[in-house]
Amino acid sequence: xxxxxxxxxxxxxxxxxxxxxxxxxxxxxxxxxxxxxxxxxxxxxxxxxxxxxxxxxxxxxxxxxxxxxxxxxxxxxxxxxxxxxxxxxxxxxxxxxxxxxxxxxxxxxxxxxxxxxxxxxxxxxxxxxxxx
Numbered sequence: 001x002x003x004x005x006x007x008x009x010x011x012x013x014x015x016x017x018x019x020x021x022x023x024x025x026x027x028x029x030x031x032x033x034x035x036x037x038x039x040x041x042x043x044x045x046x047x048x049x050x051x052x053x054x055x056x057x058x059x060x061x062x063x064x065x066x067x068x069x070x071x072x073x074x075x076x077x078x079x080x081x082x083x084x085x086x087x088x089x090x091x092x093x094x095x096x097x098x099x100x101x102x103x104x105x106x107x108x109x110x111x112x113x114x115x116x117x118x119x120x121x122x123x124x125x126x127x128x129x130x131x132x
Contacts, residue, residue, distance in 0.1 A: 011122070013037040013129055014050045023094050024061035032064075032090025032106070037126045038075060039082035039115055050075070064090055064109050072111035083114025085126045108132065 017034040057070045072086040087110045
């Protein structure tokens with residue numbers, strides 16, 4: 001973490017972080033992209049650390065909803081920014097290879113904390129920048 005932000009106080013967004021996980025129910029692959037935003041409060045973190053957080057939680061058997069929340073919660077706890085926004089968009093092997101066989105479908109989950117949850121304008125600015 002870097003304590004000096006040179007006065008930077010706008011949203012920081014890292015988009016299109018690829019991830020792979022496995023569904024804890026079917027052991028089928030979950031493949032997608034994570035998008036992380038935060039509004040710094042006095043310190044920032046190197047962007048590779050954000051990608052590592054995604055990888056750390058994606059390595060476990062998961063459901064996408066929990067994965068989204070875990071990423072957001074740990075960034076909020078460690079970095080203590082004004083707010084955190086996490087959006088995951090993924091395809092699920094359980095949808096394409098078994099059961100309903102619906103190719104091309106994707107699931108989007110989000111977790112908004114702090115100013116991203118409480119301020120519609122901040123949330124809108126983040127989501128508009130994603131174009132997903």
